[in-house]
Amino acid sequence: MNYRSVVVLGTAREVTGTAPKVAAMRALVDHLMRGRWEEARQPSAGEIAATIILELPLTEASAKVRAGGPIDSDDDYKLPVWAGVVPLTLAPGTPQRDDRLAAEVELPDYVRRWRRTTAE
Secondary structure, three states: OOEEEEEEEOOOEEEOOHHHHHHHHHHHHHHHOOOHHHHOOOOOHHHHHHOOEEEOOOOEEEEEEEOOOOOOOOOHHHOOOOOOOOOOOOOOOOOOOOOOOOOOOOOOHHHHOOOOOOOO
16 A cells, blocks of 8 residues: 655644734635635634634654555465555545525636645
8 A cells, every 4th residue: 555644743832812823724725725815704703713723833753655566475476366556636626616606706716726736
């Protein structure tokens, strides 16, 4: 099986104060879909107060990655059993319009162009 695994160690602390919490919310939204924060309704004071945001300074981190094909013994290859890799992906699908959305609201370009990348 191919995999990617990350373990991080640190002591989390709660982010307090309206401005730092909103900055963290914005950073997360813009990281996922650049441009969405400016268009979306901003959180209310009640929503901000009801949301807990944690900051995690990393003191230690490790990653493990396994890629490539199977590593079977020579005897295994004598068996009439299929071996290989079935790739799985996580990718955005076709945007699905909310049924209650006003008809004149069009799909924004940032949604139309959005692709999950690891470079951002």
